[in-house]
Amino acid sequence: DQQVKQNSPSLSVQEGRISILNCDYTNSMFDYFLWYKKYPAEGPTFLISISSIKDKNEDGRFTVFLNKSAKHLSLHIVPSQPGDSAVYFCAAFANAGGTSYGKLTFGQGTILTVHP
Amino acid sequence: GAGVSQSPRYKVAKRGQDVALRCDPISGHVSLFWYQQALGQGPEFLTYFQNEAQLDKSGLPSDRFFAERPEGSVSTLKIQRTQQEDSAVYLCASSAHTEAFFGQGTRLTVV
Numbered sequence: 318d319q320q321v322k323q324n325s326p327s328l329s330v331q332e333g334r335i336s337i338l339n340c341d342y343t344n345s346m347f348d349y350f351l352w353y354k355k356y357p358a359e360g361p362t363f364l365i366s367i368s369s370i371k372d373k374n375e376d377g378r379f380t381v382f383l384n385k386s387a388k389h390l391s392l393h394i395v396p397s398q399p400g401d402s403a404v405y406f407c408a409a410f411a412n413a414g415g416t417s418y419g420k421l422t423f424g425q426g427t428i429l430t431v432h433p
Numbered sequence: 434g435a436g437v438s439q440s441p442r443y444k445v446a447k448r449g450q451d452v453a454l455r456c457d458p459i460s461g462h463v464s465l466f467w468y469q470q471a472l473g474q475g476p477e478f479l480t481y482f483q484n485e486a487q488l489d490k491s492g493l494p495s496d497r498f499f500a501e502r503p504e505g506s507v508s509t510l511k512i513q514r515t516q517q518e519d520s521a522v523y524l525c526a527s528s529a530h531t532e533a534f535f536g537q538g539t540r541l542t543v544v
Contacts, residue, residue, distance in 0.1 A: 321475075323475075349531060351531075351532065351533075353535075358537070359537055359538075360437070360439075360524055360526075360535035360536050360537045360538050361476070361524070361535045362535070363532045363533070363534060366531065366532060406475050406476070408475075412531065419464060419466075419528055419530070419531055419533060420466070420478050420481055420489065421466075421468075421476070421478065421533060422478070423468075423475030423476050423477070424475050425473070425474055425475050426473075426474075426475050
């Protein structure tokens with residue numbers, strides 16, 4: 318049972334435009350969500366996170382939106398740059414008010430390609 | 434060190450061979466995780482340490498997999514009698530609280 322799903326295996330975007338990556342989850346216990354970026358032959362790099370007490374978190378060109386009722390989150394990258402081309406993973410865990418240790422459940426990843 | 438360091442980066446093992454994968458976490462990080470990433474998939478949880486205590490090993494796929502962190506810093510993931518289905522990238526991550534920081538991974542190929 319895939320508790321975190323990224324239904325788009327790939328996304329292609331023109332430089333300067335917006336990239337929107339989507340993620341759905343089924344486990345209602347999840348209350349902390351993270352996005353990781355991964356280049357080939359490297360480990361995932363933390364990008365941005367959001368707690369379920371918020372519906373939006375912004376960091377520079379990256380914004381994550383959380384819709385708890387729909388169990389859906391999205392990552393917006395504006396403007397997209399060729400260096401953003403990578404695999405993006407959505408991840409979630411049940412933080413339980415800060416008592417959890419952060420065991421992550423990942424989606425399958427979306428390959429983003431930003432064309433110059 | 435500045436980040437999580439894993440060694441070796443690449444390992445080719447003959448089926449039936451034992452392997453040991455090493456992880457040096459970020460200094461001071463209490464939590465350490467091991468994940469397994471198959472080709473085209475997201476990382477999947479294997480095991481978790483809080484200091485030297487292994488608090489969760491629910492993701493270890495069989496009793497051929499064993500992990501330790503005897504002094505609460507460096508960790509080793511050992512796979513005995515490797516099989517072809519063990520071929521994957523093994524990722525180590527450490528964290529102080531919510532954001533986990535990953536190493537580059539060890540790509541294990543069993544032939």
